Amino acid sequence: MWLVVAAFCAYALGYRFYSRFISAKVLALDARRATPAERLEDGRDFVPTNKWVLFGHHFAAIAGPGPLVGPVLAAQFGYLPGTLWILIGAVFGGCVQDFVILLFSVRRDGKSLTEMAREEIGIVGGFVAYAAVISIIVILLGAGALIVVNALKASPWGVFTIAMTIPIAVFMGFYLRHLRPGKVLEVSFLGFIFVMLAIWGGQWVSQTPAVAPWFTLTAPTLAVIIIIYGFAASALPVWLLLAPRDYLSTFVKLGTIALLALGIVALRPTLQMPPLTRFVDGSGPIFAGKIFPFAFITIACGAISGFHSLISSGTTPKLIRRELETRMVGYGAMMCESMVAILATIAACVLSPGTYFAINSPAGIVGQSPEAATATISGWGFPVTAAGMHALAQAVGEQTLFNRTGGAPAFAVGMAHIFSSSLGGQAVMAIWYHFAIMFEALFILTVLDAGTRVGRFMVQDALSHVWRPLGRTGWYPSILATSALIVAAWGSFLWQGVKDPLGGINSLWPLFGICNQLLATVALCVATTIIVKMGNAKYSPVTLAPLAWLVAVTFTASWHKVFDPNPRIGFLAHARQLASSTAPSHGVSRLIFNDRLDAAVAGALVCMVALILLESISLWVSVISGRMQARVREAPFVPTRFAAEEQG
């Protein structure tokens, strides 16, 4: 409970003093200036919206499984490093990034990050931002799909529940289309009840020998199904299925976050994880590497996430009613997301450390059998028994909880543990566990289908410069080709993770973290450039400080991931180890190729971000030294009518 209170105090101070300083001194928010929502109001894209309504809308857009998964994985260092990074990173980095990018987009008629990068920094800036966005989408989808696979493999209960969301979504689509058009909240509530029934039915499925095998799937089978699903969602006109599922997952997501917050505040669970574990030395079983830089790329959403800059320069700036409200929406919503990450840290750390490591450690590290795994983990000083783990698996309705890498199962067990101590007791622990699994899997699948479509549109936009018909979003050959390209890209990362004896998440999540933080680096470069061009260079440390930190973190992490001699950290060292220690075979050759590909991706991203950084620094120096006349590309000032209305 003290962790929640400490977090609340940190956010309150940050919002009251730091965000106020930024809005008054650095950005000089202008209450008299009309926003694009007012000037360009069209009832569709540009709509002046109540600040509290928009706050909820923005929060729902930025909050996903990221702030739940990252902190769970980083808990291998103990609860302290992750918690401190979430609080300090959010107050001085993440909230600032979301706030300033939102404001700058508002002052540019809702322009996207890539457009602002191109206009304010240069063509290289625009290209790098585009490449970073595509890369992060591909790697995010690969990592997300792997989390789903690891949560659902050999779990008939989980697979059945997720499979049932398809007929439920079809019913919701029919209801919305023919029975009660537009009543989304109503049908989402109905859908939620059906999902709860599906979770309850999943228990019967898992306990019925005649049915359970149909839903007991291996990781490679699940991976193939998810890849086919992603392609179908992008290429086929299945919007009527996907839209209701999207609504359903949002409904469940908001409900779960609210429930978790209430549960932790009301039940005040005790943390069992120590503040620091022995794995601060970089020998962690979940992912290898020291606290610096790896804790800071493992927790992105919740502290600072480049992906948020896409939302802050997407829909939200077109809905802001008054410029002053960007502070509450941009800075405030990120504070709430950060609080979700604190709750996830608590959910992971209420488990005994032995249980936590048994769930999250890959077989390649702790051993294949339960006895070997428990002996290894107990040997680290975190006692756990095979019998205890078996009993826990039985209690949550699973065959085993060993080697469930990815963070989602550990979060689900933590959540079930918190709630089972009061609401329904041990008897409903399995229901809580599968509710959490269903929530994460359902949400990640909607991220997957939306992300594949966004990626497809971005590739089509880019290809239209080569040959115009390829950019036509209704032309099927182009749809099929670009969908296949995007799905093949993230599918290859997923397949690589599924086949990885170290669990996959060991290499994929850091790669995702690096991409996400590099995108934040691009966003902060754009923000610093605009602040310098506004003539406020003396206040540029507000964005420059988090930028410098992120450059240090991402560049160091990338260096380690590519060149570190430890095969558990460095991609190239791992490839060399594979090449020298095993007889060459097709499988090993592919693993070596994957390692080299990961190294190339990390290296290429860092080089591109170094380019944008150099271009930005050169521009800042030119402006500050007076060699270049600064010109910001804001929309012209138009007085707002809302100020007069409020005074009148």
Next chain:
Amino acid sequence: MMRLRQIATTLMAALREIFDESAYMRFLSRNQICSSPRAYAAFLREQENAKARRPKCC
């Protein structure tokens, strides 16, 4: 009591915005039509084009 009602109203308005109910109402008013299966189908088609380009955060 008034304050509670105000909070509940704002919360419902936020949920209506998140779940596109407000967007549907704006669509109906913009096109001067009443709610019907056909109108909702047209709204969904418009949404598909806009939403497909909207990234969803991790």
